[in-house]
Amino acid sequence: MASESNGQPIVSVKGLTKVFKDFWGRPKARAVDNVDFEVRRGEVFGLLGPNGSGKSTTVKMLLGLLYPTRGHIEVFGHSPRHVKTKSLIGYLPEESYLYRFLDSRETLDFFGNLFDLPPGQLKKRNEQLLEMVGLNQVRTRVVGEFSKGMQRRIGLAQALINDPDLVILDEPTAGLDPIGCREVKDLILALARRGKTVILSSHLLSDVEDVCNRVVIYYGGKIQAMGTLKELLAKPDAVRITTPPLPRETMEKVLRIIRQDIADAKIEIDNPTQNLESYFLEVVRKAKASLAETSGATSGSKVAAYLRGEAEAAPVSEQLLERLTVASAKAPELAPAPEPAEKVDVAKLQSLSRASEPPPTPAPAPAKPQEPPPADLSKANEKLSSLLGGKPGD
Amino acid sequence: MAALLLVAVVGLPLLLKDDGTAKGLAQILLTYTLSSITALLGFFTLWLGCGSLAREVEDCQIQMVAVKPIARWQVWFGKWLGILALNALLLAISGAAVFSMLMLRAGRLPAAQREILRSEVLVARGSARPPMKDLNDQIRRAIQGRLASVHRELSTEDKIAIQNQVMAAVIATNEGVGQMETHEWKFDLGGAASAARNQPMQLRVKFHTSSYNEEATYDTQWLIGPPDSPRSREVDQTLPQDSFQEFDIPSDEISDDGTLTVSFRNPNALPVQFSMEDGIEVLYRETSFGVNFCRGLGVILCWLGFMAAIGLAAGSFLSFPVAAFTSLGVLAMAMFSNTLKSVVENGTIMGWDSAESKWGHSPIDLFVVPLFKAALTVVNLATTFSPVDYLSSGRSITWLDLGLAIAQIVLLLGGVFGILGVILFTRRELAASQTQS
Numbered sequence: 001m002a003s004e005s006n007g008q009p010i011v012s013v014k015g016l017t018k019v020f021k022d023f024w025g026r027p028k029a030r031a032v033d034n035v036d037f038e039v040r041r042g043e044v045f046g047l048l049g050p051n052g053s054g055k056s057t058t059v060k061m062l063l064g065l066l067y068p069t070r071g072h073i074e075v076f077g078h079s080p081r082h083v084k085t086k087s088l089i090g091y092l093p094e095e096s097y098l099y100r101f102l103d104s105r106e107t108l109d110f111f112g113n114l115f116d117l118p119p120g121q122l123k124k125r126n127e128q129l130l131e132m133v134g135l136n137q138v139r140t141r142v143v144g145e146f147s148k149g150m151q152r153r154i155g156l157a158q159a160l161i162n163d164p165d166l167v168i169l170d171e172p173t174a175g176l177d178p179i180g181c182r183e184v185k186d187l188i189l190a191l192a193r194r195g196k197t198v199i200l201s202s203h204l205l206s207d208v209e210d211v212c213n214r215v216v217i218y219y220g221g222k223i224q225a226m227g228t229l230k231e232l233l234a235k236p237d238a239v240r241i242t243t244p245p246l247p248r249e250t251m252e253k254v255l256r257i258i259r260q261d262i263a264d265a266k267i268e269i270d271n272p273t274q275n276l277e278s279y280f281l282e283v284v285r286k287a288k289a290s291l292a293e294t295s296g297a298t299s300g301s302k303v304a305a306y307l308r309g310e311a312e313a314a315p316v317s318e319q320l321l322e323r324l325t326v327a328s329a330k331a332p333e334l335a336p337a338p339e340p341a342e343k344v345d346v347a348k349l350q351s352l353s354r355a356s357e358p359p360p361t362p363a364p365a366p367a368k369p370q371e372p373p374p375a376d377l378s379k380a381n382e383k384l385s386s387l388l389g390g391k392p393g394d
Numbered sequence: 395m396a397a398l399l400l401v402a403v404v405g406l407p408l409l410l411k412d413d414g415t416a417k418g419l420a421q422i423l424l425t426y427t428l429s430s431i432t433a434l435l436g437f438f439t440l441w442l443g444c445g446s447l448a449r450e451v452e453d454c455q456i457q458m459v460a461v462k463p464i465a466r467w468q469v470w471f472g473k474w475l476g477i478l479a480l481n482a483l484l485l486a487i488s489g490a491a492v493f494s495m496l497m498l499r500a501g502r503l504p505a506a507q508r509e510i511l512r513s514e515v516l517v518a519r520g521s522a523r524p525p526m527k528d529l530n531d532q533i534r535r536a537i538q539g540r541l542a543s544v545h546r547e548l549s550t551e552d553k554i555a556i557q558n559q560v561m562a563a564v565i566a567t568n569e570g571v572g573q574m575e576t577h578e579w580k581f582d583l584g585g586a587a588s589a590a591r592n593q594p595m596q597l598r599v600k601f602h603t604s605s606y607n608e609e610a611t612y613d614t615q616w617l618i619g620p621p622d623s624p625r626s627r628e629v630d631q632t633l634p635q636d637s638f639q640e641f642d643i644p645s646d647e648i649s650d651d652g653t654l655t656v657s658f659r660n661p662n663a664l665p666v667q668f669s670m671e672d673g674i675e676v677l678y679r680e681t682s683f684g685v686n687f688c689r690g691l692g693v694i695l696c697w698l699g700f701m702a703a704i705g706l707a708a709g710s711f712l713s714f715p716v717a718a719f720t721s722l723g724v725l726a727m728a729m730f731s732n733t734l735k736s737v738v739e740n741g742t743i744m745g746w747d748s749a750e751s752k753w754g755h756s757p758i759d760l761f762v763v764p765l766f767k768a769a770l771t772v773v774n775l776a777t778t779f780s781p782v783d784y785l786s787s788g789r790s791i792t793w794l795d796l797g798l799a800i801a802q803i804v805l806l807l808g809g810v811f812g813i814l815g816v817i818l819f820t821r822r823e824l825a826a827s828q829t830q831s
Contacts, residue, residue, distance in 0.1 A: 020826070063461045065825035087463040097454040114462040158458070 010166055010197045011039040011062060016071035018057050018221075031057040033221040034071070039199060041165075044192050046208040047201040049218030055201045056094065058218075059170055062199070063091055075166070087115055090164035094171045094201075096151035100144030104135050104154050107143055108161055115162040122161075128304035129157040132187075134180075148175035156184065163306055167191060168199045173207050182281060185211050190303045209233075242272050395438050399484065402430035403491040416511035419499060424786040427492045432694050432782065435481055435488075439698045440721045442480075443705020446473050447819070448714035457824055466820040470706060474812065477702040482695055489691045493684075514594055518686030518790040519677040520586055521598075522654070524579040526670055529564055536560045570667045571660045577668070578621070578657045581676045587652030590678035595645035597629075597656065599674050600638045601666045610634070612666065617657040619647030635666070645678065680790040689791040690781035696803040700776060701725070703808040707815030711822055727769055731777060734770040737763060775802045 018032040032054040039045045047055045060066040061073060064080035078085045098107055105126060112122040130136045133153035138146075143154060152175050159167060169188070173181040181204075188198050188211045202208050208215060209229060217225040225232060246254070258267060406427050413419075447470070450456040459469060500511050537560045541553070548556070571577040583590055603612065611632050619626030626647060633639045648654050654676060660666055668674050704724050708717035727734070737743050743762045744754030779799050784791050 060825040063457075065457055065460060066823050083463050083465050085463075086461060089461065091458075091461045093454070093457060095454070097458050099455060111458070111462065114459065114464055 008041045009038040010041050010076060011199070012072075012074040013037050013058070013062075014072045016058065016061065016073060017069050018054075018061060018066060019069045031221050032061070032068075035218075035221075035223055037216055037223065037226060039197060041197050042192060042195045043213045044188060044198045044200060044211050046212035046215035047199065047218065048203075048205070048208060048215055053218035054221040055218050056170060057221075059168055059199070059201055062168065063089070087162060088165040090159035090162060090167045092152075092155050092159040092167075092169045092172055094174070096143070096146075096148070096155055098143045098151065098155060098158070101142055103142050104130055104139045104157075107154060108158060111158045112161045117162070125161060125163075125304070125306060128306060129160060132183075132304040132307075133157045134183075149177065149180060152176055153180070156187075160304070160307060164196070166197045166199070168201075170201045171203065172200065173202065173204055178281065179284060181207060187303050187307070190307060194307070395434070398434050399431065399488055402427060402434055403488045404495065406430060408495070414503070414507070416500070416503060416507040416515045419503065419507075420496065420511065420515045420788070421786045423496055423499060424492070425782060427495070428690075428694070428782045428785065431485070431488045431492070432697065435484060435694075435698055436701050436725070439477060439481055439701045440705045440725065441718060442477055443473075443702045444709045444712075444717040444721055445714055446477065447706055447709035448712060448717045451709075451822070451824055452713065454825070460824050467816045470710065470812070470816050470819050474699070474702055474706055477706075478695070478699050481698040481702070485691050485695055485698070489687065493687060515788055516683035517594075517679050517788055518681045518683055519596070519788050520590075520680035520790045520792070522581040522583050522586075522676045522678070523672075524581060524674065527568055529568060532568075533561050533564045536564050565670070566667060569670055569673065570665045571658060572665045573660060573663055575665075576657055576659045578655060579674060581654045581656065583648060583652045583654060583676070583678065585652075586678060586680060587648050587654075589680070590645055591648050592646055593679040595643050595679075596640045596677045597643045597674070598638055598640045598677055599633070599668065601633075601635055601668050601673060603635050603662075603664045603666050605635070605664055608634075608636070612664075613661050614666075615659040615661055616643070617659070618643045618654070620649070620655045621657055623647070640677070643676075677789070680792070683788075686790055687785060689793070689796045690785045692796050693779050693781040693791060693799045693803075696779075696799045697776065699804045700808045700811075703811040703815065707811040707818070710815040710819035728773045728777060731770065731773045734766045734773065737766045738770055772807065775807055778802070 014036050016032055016035040017030070019027045020029045020031060022028045035054070035058065047058065049055045057066060061068055062075060062080055064086075073080055075082075076085045076088055099110070102110060108126045108129060109122065112125065117125070130139055133156055135150060135153055135157070138150070143151065146154065152172065156169075156172060159169070167188075172184050172188075176184065185207060188200065191198055192211075192213075198211075200208060200212060212229060214226070214228050215232065216223050255267070255269075406423075410422055410426055413422075447456070450459075456469070460466070500508060503511065537557050540556055540560050541548070544556075597616065599614075601612075601614075611634050614631045614633055616629040616631065617626050618629060627644050629641065629643055631639070631641050633641075643656075656674070656676070658668075701721075705717070705721050708720045712720060741763060742755050742759045743766075744756050744759070747754045779791075779795065781791055783789070
């Protein structure tokens with residue numbers, strides 16, 4: 001997940017409303033309705049919502065391409081129409097609106113010149129960006145001949161040509177293969193690490209989940225939910241514990257303890273699965289390592305140096321671990337052996353467990369004889385067997 | 395576009411038939427080729443101007459530029475400059491090609507005609523006219539006298555008719571030269587006198603008579619130089635009426651103060667009338683044809699810049715097809731300037747009513763006539779300059795003319811459309827059409 005912001009608002013939206021009118025000035029559609037939010041420096045801010053919910057309209061008002069009917073917008077303390085402020089912004093639209101008859105190099109030259117970049121610096125950045133987005137081999141091909149994914153890549157490159165402080169990305173991973181998606185997410189995280197602010201609008205919820213600090217969910221032009229992912233996604237009524245494979249006896253002990261408090265029907269046991277993206281990337285990595293040839297797109301190299309800044313990127317897995325573990329603890333490396341109970345975060349455990357209830361005492365004598373159906377246990381035993389590698393159950 | 399220009403610039407000069415004279419060749423070739431080039435580039439410029447902005451807004455490419463640190467007026471002005479630069483290049487290439495084709499065709503003329511081409515045709519001739527007399531007081535007194543002599547109540551239409559007749563009579567008195575009468579004009583050549591002395595010089599005249607015989611010709615007797623000077627020379631010409639005629643006159647009779655005196659004696663049985671505006675002028679060699687040709691192309695470029703401004707202004711707020719038709723409508727207004735002039739002069743949009751023998755009137759005249767007058771004023775600002783006519787007749791387009799063209803056409807007229815276009819473009823929501831679709 002992106003690094004925490006320093007609190008200074010870069011984008012401030014208050015009471016924002018946009019009503020589209022017809023030729024006669026009659027209201028036709030209320031695309032955005034009284035929206036308030038702030039985006040702070042260093043944040044990766046997600047805009048989510050179904051089609052027609054007002055996300056793109058909001059983005060366009062932030063960029064000065066549409067004018068609010070009511071409300072107030074400030075970007076870097078100025079109106080969105082303030083010309084000099086635009087030198088701090090990079091924008092990747094949902095569709096490719098590039099000039100079809102320019103090639104990649106000419107496209108980056110054209111947009112780079114709009115920022116008055118010195119020629120030497122512009123040339124250097126162009127090289128780095130084309131390398132980063134994997135379009136080095138096709139730099140002389142005109143943009144009109146690009147596939148959708150390639151157009152997204154060159155669009156991303158032009159959005160970053162000026163090393164912007166605020167990057168607005170509208171569906172950045174649309175049309176990209178999983179490798180490209182991964183690279184874009186790495187890039188977003190690299191930008192956030194450097195203190196850049198990113199506003200991301202996407203339908204791909206997994207991408208948003210991987211990179212965003214805070215999200216806002218639109219529906220019908222209004223904000224329906226806003227907050228950090230932790231706040232919005234945490235399920236307070238369940239706990240998941242993941243361990244390496246355990247011996248059968250240990251597993252049975254654990255289950256017995258858990259069953260003292262929780263009914264069997266509410267317990268789920270299975271093998272955790274890695275997500276498809278990780279599996280895919282691993283397969284491709286192995287194939288690359290064995291030098292398997294491809295006639296399709298190649299992946300780009302790492303993030304361009306001027307965008308990367310000084311710090312090297314930590315692997316994404318580390319990023320995920322950071323998000324999932326307690327922030328204050330510098331998470332130690334996972335020990336091969338299970339940690340002793342004393343190392344468990346007692347405070348967290350208490351917050352997750354039902355601390356107010358006294359530990360249930362075993363029923364002295366049930367009024368009716370408790371007859372756990374034998375079939376349930378045998379099912380559990382079968383499942384246990386499969387988890388332990390197919391040992392026959394008792 | 396390139397193919398059409400090629401046809402105009404190369405094909406036409408090869409296909410056109412001339413009359414075998416140097417003047418005829420130059421006139422026909424320059425008129426047709428320059429007119430074709432102006433029309434083609436004009437239409438192309440309007441189309442490009444409309445499409446350049448309107449299409450980019452519709453295709454949303456303009457959004458990629460608008461989110462960069464560049465002001466909307468810079469975008470608009472940049473596009474105008476780009477179109478102008480493209481036109482300048484095409485005009486330069488076309489002009490060079492026309493000049494080359496003229497030389498190529500001239501090579502087929504007889505030697506004598508080639509010499510005339512070099513010395514009399516492919517030159518730039520300045521023009522001197524006699525000062526215009528202010529007849530307003532004379533006309534006013536004559537009208538007052540005439541109205542006072544009428545001892546009955548006159549309707550407004552009758553008063554207007556009397557005024558027009560009196561005005562025409564006063565003007566005719568000042569412009570006309572009766573039978574066996576002599577009229578004298580003085581032409582002030584100013585600073586050009588010394589350069590014009592002993593160089594080829596022509597007198598360009600157009601006169602009218604009361605005869606309706608278009609085939610008739612009239613004797614004219616000219617005296618070049620002060621009448622009391624022994625060195626003054628006589629030039630006799632037989633000329634038709636109602637058309638511009640040029641003939642050579644000696645240029646060594648220019649006096650020391652730069653004045654050339656020309657006298658006309660009318661030996662005909664009818665009076666002849668020389669219009670004060672364009673009835674007579676002296677043409678003298680001012681500069682080379684090459685410089686003049688470049689200045690002429692400069693005036694054409696001013697027109698193209700104006701058309702680019704019209705197209706871009708329309709494209710700033712209209713969709714491409716609507717912008718294109720609107721721009722063509724504005725252009726058509728210039729082409730129908732004679733109609734505008736007629737409406738303004740007659741004070742009505744209605745035609746001549748033969749039954750009542752007067753001009754018809756309509757309530758919409760209250761609105762239409764002032765509108766047409768304003769439109770005519772605007773159109774005249776642009777059409778005052780006729781570089782094609784001047785170049786084809788060897789007339790000089792002075793630096794002052796070029797400066798006025800830049801000021802009137804580009805800065806004033808183009809500036810008005812430019813300001814309008816920038817305001818509309820700045821206020822436009824560039825993502826509106828995309829969002830609503």
